[in-house]
Amino acid sequence: MNFKLFNILSVSPMEKTINAFKQLEPEDFRILAIVERGMGKYEHVPLDYILKIYKQHSDEAIHRLDRLHKLNLLVRWSVSYIGYRLTIPGHDCLALGSLVSSNIIEAFGHQIGVGKESDVYDALTPSKDRLIIKIHRLGLTSFRQIRRLRSYAQNKIHSWFYASSISAEKEYEALTILFEAGVSVPRPRGHNRHVVVMDFVEGDELYLIRELPNSLRVLNEILDNVKRAYKVGVVHSDLSEHNVIVKPDLHVVLIDWPQWVQANSVNASEYLRRDVYNILHFFERQFSIKKDLEEVLKKIG
Numbered sequence: 001m002n003f004k005l006f007n008i009l010s011v012s013p014m015e016k017t018i019n020a021f022k023q024l025e026p027e028d029f030r031i032l033a034i035v036e037r038g039m040g041k042y043e044h045v046p047l048d049y050i051l052k053i054y055k056q057h058s059d060e061a062i063h064r065l066d067r068l069h070k071l072n073l074l075v076r077w078s079v080s081y082i083g084y085r086l087t088i089p090g091h092d093c094l095a096l097g098s099l100v101s102s103n104i105i106e107a108f109g110h111q112i113g114v115g116k117e118s119d120v121y122d123a124l125t126p127s128k129d130r131l132i133i134k135i136h137r138l139g140l141t142s143f144r145q146i147r148r149l150r151s152y153a154q155n156k157i158h159s160w161f162y163a164s165s166i167s168a169e170k171e172y173e174a175l176t177i178l179f180e181a182g183v184s185v186p187r188p189r190g191h192n193r194h195v196v197v198m199d200f201v202e203g204d205e206l207y208l209i210r211e212l213p214n215s216l217r218v219l220n221e222i223l224d225n226v227k228r229a230y231k232v233g234v235v236h237s238d239l240s241e242h243n244v245i246v247k248p249d250l251h252v253v254l255i256d257w258p259q260w261v262q263a264n265s266v267n268a269s270e271y272l273r274r275d276v277y278n279i280l281h282f283f284e285r286q287f288s289i290k291k292d293l294e295e296v297l298k299k300i301g
Contacts, residue, residue: 091193120132121133134198170259201247205245206282207242221251235272236271240279241286272301
């Protein structure tokens, strides 16, 4: 793996993580992966467990663990025994390392968005195409909500990492289905753990736009994409003016799909109704365009 390729384009909150990343060697990633694996069983992975799996000289393993601790990629615990757990930057490095070694990304750039459950950055491919890197970060509040629906490991730290990875996997799955079906979504490029990589989309979120030429056409295009998604079995379930991008040519792209549900699931019709209502309500409030919710739903379903 050629880590020299992974350059940082600008100062960002990820700068320390990227600087640590650039110092890592393949054996460091192996140690991080062993700790990640052990966190499925332990809150702090015992040193003996790590040494048993690493199967190299124990001195080398301890040296690397100390270095990873100093780089803030691992936390060391030494109350009743010596153990380690992965930090958020350590989890980030594992995901980014896999994406670099797969030649999906080469350079990491500006932070361009932040939400309740994700951080968004731009990046470059080895051929200099511009990308979006979306790092899913499910916090304690959202994790509690998810835990009601799914059974995760008892280890809370590992469960947050796992829940974020499931969220990213779900979004990548949705983007793949929708892009292949011709729905206007960002083209997916890859994912690993809690990170999704997709094509960069130039434009503004709909809620930021105060004047919109051909606003009726834009509304109809959004609804047409909702219908196309529904036909291939996907309901966004969190659609609003905050996750519609209007490009400079006034065409739209629908983003943020980790909460999607299958169109034949129990509550899908309720989520679809809410999605459509949110969009219609925004266009009526912002651009004085009124459409009947029931009529629109009939056309979609």
